Amino acid sequence: MLKETLIDLLTQAAIQAQQSGKLPSATLPTVTIERPQNPEHGDYASSFPLKLARSAGANPIEIARELVKLIPPTPEIESIAVAPPGFINFTLKNGWLMQQVDVILSEREKFGNIDLGHGSRVQVEFVSINPTGPLHVGNGRGAILGSTLSNVLTAGGYNVEKEYYFNDAGSQMEALRRSLFARYQQCLGVDVEMPSEGYFGNYMVDLAREIISEEGDRFLSLSEAEAISELGKVGVEKIISSIREDLELLRVDFDAWFSEQSLYENGQFDRVMALLREGGHLMEKENATWFVSTSLGEDKDNVVVRGDGLPTYFAADIAYHYNKFLERNFDRVIDIWGADHQGHVSRLKAAVAALGIDPDRLELIINQMVTLRRGGEMVRLSKRSGDLITLREVIDEVGTDACRFFFLSRSANSQMDFDLELAKQESQDNPVYYVQYAHARIASILRLAEGRKISYADGDVSLLTTEPELTLIRKLLLLPEMVEVVVQTLEPHHLTYYAQDLATSFHSFYKLCRVVSDDQALTKARLKLVEATKTVLARTLHLMGMTAPDRM
RNA sequence: GUCCCUGUAGCUCAGCUGGAUAGAGCGGCUGCCUUCUAAGCAGCGGGUCGCAGGUUCGAAUCCUGCCAGGGACGCCA
Numbered sequence A: 001m002l003k004e005t006l007i008d009l010l011t012q013a014a015i016q017a018q019q020s021g022k023l024p025s026a027t028l029p030t031v032t033i034e035r036p037q038n039p040e041h042g043d044y045a046s047s048f049p050l051k052l053a054r055s056a057g058a059n060p061i062e063i064a065r066e067l068v069k070l071i072p073p074t075p076e077i078e079s080i081a082v083a084p085p086g087f088i089n090f091t092l093k094n095g096w097l098m099q100q101v102d103v104i105l106s107e108r109e110k111f112g113n114i115d116l117g118h119g120s121r122v123q124v125e126f127v128s129i130n131p132t133g134p135l136h137v138g139n140g141r142g143a144i145l146g147s148t149l150s151n152v153l154t155a156g157g158y159n160v161e162k163e164y165y166f167n168d169a170g171s172q173m174e175a176l177r178r179s180l181f182a183r184y185q186q187c188l189g190v191d192v193e194m195p196s197e198g199y200f201g202n203y204m205v206d207l208a209r210e211i212i213s214e215e216g217d218r219f220l221s222l223s224e225a226e227a228i229s230e231l232g233k234v235g236v237e238k239i240i241s242s243i244r245e246d247l248e249l250l251r252v253d254f255d256a257w258f259s260e261q262s263l264y265e266n267g268q269f270d271r272v273m274a275l276l277r278e279g280g281h282l283m284e285k286e287n288a289t290w291f292v293s294t295s296l297g298e299d300k301d302n303v304v305v306r307g308d309g310l311p312t313y314f315a316a317d318i319a320y321h322y323n324k325f326l327e328r329n330f331d332r333v334i335d336i337w338g339a340d341h342q343g344h345v346s347r348l349k350a351a352v353a354a355l356g357i358d359p360d361r362l363e364l365i366i367n368q369m370v371t372l373r374r375g376g377e378m379v380r381l382s383k384r385s386g387d388l389i390t391l392r393e394v395i396d397e398v399g400t401d402a403c404r405f406f407f408l409s410r411s412a413n414s415q416m417d418f419d420l421e422l423a424k425q426e427s428q429d430n431p432v433y434y435v436q437y438a439h440a441r442i443a444s445i446l447r448l449a450e451g452r453k454i455s456y457a458d459g460d461v462s463l464l465t466t467e468p469e470l471t472l473i474r475k476l477l478l479l480p481e482m483v484e485v486v487v488q489t490l491e492p493h494h495l496t497y498y499a500q501d502l503a504t505s506f507h508s509f510y511k512l513c514r515v516v517s518d519d520q521a522l523t524k525a526r527l528k529l530v531e532a533t534k535t536v537l538a539r540t541l542h543l544m545g546m547t548a549p550d551r552m
Numbered sequence B: 001g002u003c004c005c006u007g008u009a010g011c012u013c014a015g016c017u018g019g020a021u022a023g024a025g026c027g028g029c030u031g032c033c034u035u036c037u038a039a040g041c042a043g044c045g046g047g048u049c050g051c052a053g054g055u056u057c058g059a060a061u062c063c064u065g066c067c068a069g070g071g072a073c074g075c076c077a
Helices: A002-019 A048-056 A060-069 A094-110 A137-155 A171-187 A202-215 A224-249 A260-265 A268-278 A313-327 A339-354 A391-398 A400-408 A420-428 A431-451 A467-476 A479-489 A493-512 A520-543
Strands: A044-046 A077-083 A087-092 A121-125 A159-166 A256-259 A282-285 A288-291 A302-305 A332-338 A362-367 A370-374 A377-379 A416-419
Touching (some): A002 A044, A002 A048, A002 A060, A002 A087, A048 A060, A048 A087, A060 A077, A060 A087, A087 A094, A094 A467, A094 A520, A121 A137, A137 A370, A137 A391, A137 A400, A137 A479, A137 A520, A171 A202, A171 A224, A202 A224, A224 A391, A256 A260, A260 A268, A260 A313, A268 A282, A268 A302, A268 A313, A288 A313, A288 A339, A302 A313, A313 A332, A313 A339, A332 A339, A339 A362, A391 A420, A400 A431, A400 A493, A416 A420, A431 A493, A467 A493, A467 A520, A479 A493, A479 A520
Parallel strands (some): A121 A159, A121 A332, A159 A256, A332 A362
Antiparallel strands (some): A044 A087, A282 A288, A288 A302, A370 A377
C-alpha cells in the first residue's frame, strides 16, 4: 500500500542523511504517516522531522528540507512540500489517481483486501448467550459487531472462524428447565409454584404452551427429575433454534456452535484441571477448589469447583480456552463480551497464562450496555423479570440494514440508548439509506447506459480531471486503509463513517458532473468511475453485512 | 472501597498508539428539481473538548487528582 511506500521512502532518506552526516546517527524514531484533514496539506503527511528534531537537536524545518531532497521521484507522488513547524506533505499525481479507477475495476470485490493476516487462524467468538430465552437488543449489538469484524478480518487476510459458545450445562440451565416444567404444569392445570430463581418472562409460558400443543401432557407421567430433564431438552432445542432464526434475520451466522457439555464428555475439562493442579494453581479451601489467581497478580482467587462438586462457569471457560488454543490451535482468539463480563477479563487471561499460553493471543472486546427506552421510559432487559423487548421485535420494526448500521456506528466502548419510539422515525433518515441511495443511483445510471448500448470498457480514465472526480477517486482509495484500521483496532464502527463519507463524495460528484452526456469519451470515462464507485460502495456495505440495492 | 467504560455543537456520536484553523448526522435557518433517482446538492449558524494541575516544541488525545453517569466486584453466567 502507498502508505508503506511512503514510510520506506522516509526511512531510507533518514538513513542516507545519517550516512552523509546530515543527521546524527542515533536510533531513528518510528516513521508515522497521517492523512491530513486539510486538503491543502496534501494526501499524506508526516511529522517525522518534528520527532527527529528532538533527538537530533536540530531545526525540524531544516531536517524536513534535507529529507525531502533525498526522496527520489516515484510514479505516485506529484510533489513533496515542507510545512511549518516541520511537516512533510505528499501530494499524489492526478494521473496516478485516475489510473486507480481501472485498477479498482479489475479487482472488483477484491478491492479493499489487504493481506495483514497472512492466512493465520483467528477465532471470533460472540453472542454466546445461554439458551435461556430470546435474544435482546444488547445481544444484537455483540452479534453485529462480531459478524462485521469477522468480515473485515477475512478481508484483512485472516482465516476466520466464527463461533457461538453455548452453555448447555450449569445452574442457569437447571433453573430454566425447572421454570419450564413449572409453566408446563401450570398450563395443564397443576397448581405449582415457579422456582424462586426461575425465569419469569412470558415467553416461558408461550414455550410451555407450544410444547403442550405438540407433545401433549406426556411429561406429567414421568418422574419429576425425568420430566425436568426431558422437557428441558425439548425446550432448550426450541430456544436455540429461535436464537438461530433471530440471528439469521440479522444476517449473522456462525461456522461452529460449541457446546460446554462437550468439554465434560470428552475429558478436556478434567485434563485442564489436572494441568492447573500440576502447575500449582489450584487450592482446596472452604470446601471448594480455587484457582489461585492472587499469586498471578489478581485481586482475588476464584472458585473453579463448587462445594457441591459442580464446576463454575469460570472453570468451564478455562477449559474452553484451552480447547481453543491447545486443541484447535488458533493463532489468535477474539472474544466479544457484554459489559457485565468485564470483571471476568483479567482472571481469564491469568488462567490462560497459567496454561502456558501467551495471554496476548487472547483479545477481549467488551461492548457497553444498550439501554432500551420506550419514549422517555427505560425498559429493563432482564430475562428473569419478564418485561423484555426482544431483538426480533426491534428488527421487525427497524429493519436489518438500519439495525446493523445503528449498532455499528457507535464504538463498543460507549453505551447506547435505543429508543423504540424513535426507532422507526430514525430509520427513515438513517444514514444507511443515504449510503444505499448512492449505490441505487449508480445502478440507475448504469441501466441508462446499458439501455443506450454504451460500452465503456475502452473508456479513458485520464479524462477524469475535475475536482469532484478526483475527490471521489481519493475516497475510493481509502477502503484498504479502512480495512487496515479496523483490523488493527478491532473497531468496525469506522466503516460506517467511511461509508457516509464516500457516499457524500459521490452525491456531490453526481450533482456537479453529468455522467451520460453528448460527450461520448467523457461519458465512457465517467461510467468507469461510477462503476468503480458502485463496487467500493457495495464492498463497504457488504463488509458491514448490509445490502446494496439497485433500486430504492 | 477497588476495578472497567464514558463525559466533545441543542440532540446522537466520530476524532483519543500526541500534531497543522476540533468533525459528521439529526434538528434550526437560506438557496437549488426542463436533463442519469431531491432518500439528493450548496451554504449559514452552533464548541471554556466535565473540572484542575502536570509532561511536551505541540494535549480533545498522555499522566495525576477531583466531579458526573453506567457497569463489575457470587461456590450466577
